[in-house]
Amino acid sequence: MPAITQEMIRASYDIAKQIYDGAISHKDGLDELVDHYGMNRNSAGDYVHNYKCMLEARRFPRTSNAYGTEYYLQKIHEDGGRTCLLNALSALRQHIDYYEDIGNTTLHKQREICARFTKIAAVDIQEIFPSEVTEEDESLLEGKTRKVSVNVYERNPIARQQCVDHYGCKCVICDFDFEETYGDIGKSFIHVHHLVEISSISNEYSIDAINDLRPVCPNCHAMLHKKKPAYTISEVKQYLTTRPT
Template sequence: MLTENNASSILRERFGIDVSVNIESFHGNRTITVRPSDLARTVGFKILTKLKWRSVEIKFVPGSFARDLVNAMEASNQNQRAAFKVFAESLLEKGADLNLQINKQSYKPNEPSQWPINWNSIDISMRKGQIIFGEEIDQDFEKVFPWVISFFGLCISLLPLEPIDNENRYSVEEEGEAYIVTNTRYERSNINRAACIELYGTTCKVCSLNFGEIYGKIGEGFIHVHHKIPLSEIDGTYFVDPKKDLVPVCPNCHAMLHKKKPPYTIEELKKKIKNNRFPNF
């Protein structure tokens, strides 16, 4: 059963951002509203999801005084737009009708190189039809929530994130922390991690381990994300592309990938596993 608490926990675990989730069903109107917990409504935004007749509609809604937020999204860098493209292509491939308007003009969401330089406004929305809802409201909310996750990742990827030094970084997460224009601290690496998971899922690309299949609910969605090129070995001008630079791996395989410098490739480690298990083949 999808509740407001576990919905916010899922989003927090995936994106590293505290959010409030409001799930409502009133007089036939069924909605899910997601807001960042630490941004005032007037200067922040919400993700509004409406369950229609056999369809779901989701919209990015900036606050009434969110000009600074729009300006910051306008200034999104190559890394952020690469993550946006990952989520956009994922939604499109799954059959969503995705709409992006900048300055009231339509642009292809998966072609950020064609977007204009100056933004006065941004409108993002999607619709997915041919969704068969049943008689159980709770099951209907669970059915549409994966679309909410993907759309939230799409929007959050354009938020202004800048690196901050952190002496206590997790050993395999080399991007450090980040902050938004409001001085709210987020994990920049979580956005790229979420984009990688959106693209490749949560099954290890080396050994095919899936924690949800082994541990059930407590393992669902758990996975490490490996940087093919360690960020410690490249300069600060390099932008991480989740599609080509990141890959999901289990903690064991992640540790083994880093047993040498530079790390083993995914194919090299898969070959070592095969040779160890089947030495005569």
């Protein structure tokens, strides 16, 4: 299989964009990459598919070399702005999480590229899930705390940023706003809650930050996880509206 050159990658981006926009057919696009640039057809198909996944914030199934990843992120940002870059970064982050999990490895170069473009996209990185003591800790005689399990989707800073960009930083359950209460130190602080029960998610799942995540304050987040499966947002809201005054 011929090595994938930088020229091939640049051409694959242009052609993937034309295919996505409906300017040319998928077959004609792959034919051009194979016939004019000498790209392996399977590799050409992978890069074209990766472009579609990056625009739609879906985990892409095939690997991309470092130059390809960086070039695609750069061009997507130039062509579509910050919103499209966030989508592409969400897809890349999901790709990294998936391959590190199944391969028991660390994709150092891809992580470095993701981190660099995360800064370019002005993603607000906050440590919003401090270490919590599990209720199994026998050293506590009283006042045991309950662990809130936070899944990989809720820890994803890019998906969190997309959720906050769409819904804001006010809790969708109790309307608490940290900045309104605490001033500057509360700015942009909020948890996000994943609506989909993790046990129901297949390996092919891709997060949709707008449909799958909601901003919630830590108190409401803890209440959502008071049972398994978690309470729904409407159920916790109902507890607030029916509590005695």
